[in-house]
Amino acid sequence: MAVHAHDHTEHAGEDLLNAARRTLTDAGEQWTGMRQSVFEELASHEKPASAYDIADNLSRSRGKRVAPNSVYRILDLFVRTNLANRIESANAYLVNTHPGCRHDCIFVICDDCGKATHLDDERVTGALRSAGQDAGFADVRPVVELRGLCQRCVA
Known part of the structure; x- marks a missing residue:
């Protein structure tokens, strides 16, 4: 049974994107076009996604190569600012559907x-x-x- 010591709101769709943007800018970081693209791509996955999966999909949709190293840097920022969670055993990431809400999972x-x-x-x-x-x-x-x-x- 899950125990919640606090309430949090799960976001989806445009609401999730807006909550992520707000959380990142509140942390003093810029919400750039590339960061938005990486976040949207990550949010489109129901299962944990690797930086390589995200880079490949963005490369196809943009028509030019997106380097996995760039995606890793953005994902690391997302983890630090609570926009994503890293699944250590799979070296993959999941979007956090309640950005700004800090707790352990x-x-x-x-x-x-x-x-x-x-x-x-x-x-x-x-x-x-x-x-x-x-x-x-x-x-x-x-x-x-x-x-x-x-x-x-x-x-």
């Missing part, structure tokens, strides 16, 4: 189809954060990923 990833779902359970991530702080670390950010089979793939 637990990702459950299907080993068969690649679907990733995030859960909020601050009992788990809070305990991990406390353990890191007890070990003398500051600004601890739990990254929790569980692997298994989703309901569709198990059927």
Whole structure:
């Protein structure tokens, strides 16, 4: 069962784009055309997408090569500003549908189809954060990923 210590609003479509733009500019960063393109491409994926997937798709749609390194830099900015989450085990990214809302997530990833779902359970991530702080670390950010089979793939 997911435990929410706070309320947050899930955004979609144009509302998600506007929330992302607002979050990025509130963080003192510029919302450029390329950043918007990367965000829109990432948001179009239901499963985690790699920087190479995004670069390839943008290269096709723009008619000119988009370098994966440029996409990586933008995705790293998105992770730092809470517009995207990185799925460490897949070296891929998911759009954050509630930009500006900071909390830890637990990702459950299907080993068969690649679907990733995030859960909020601050009992788990809070305990991990406390353990890191007890070990003398500051600004601890739990990254929790569980692997298994989703309901569709198990059927």
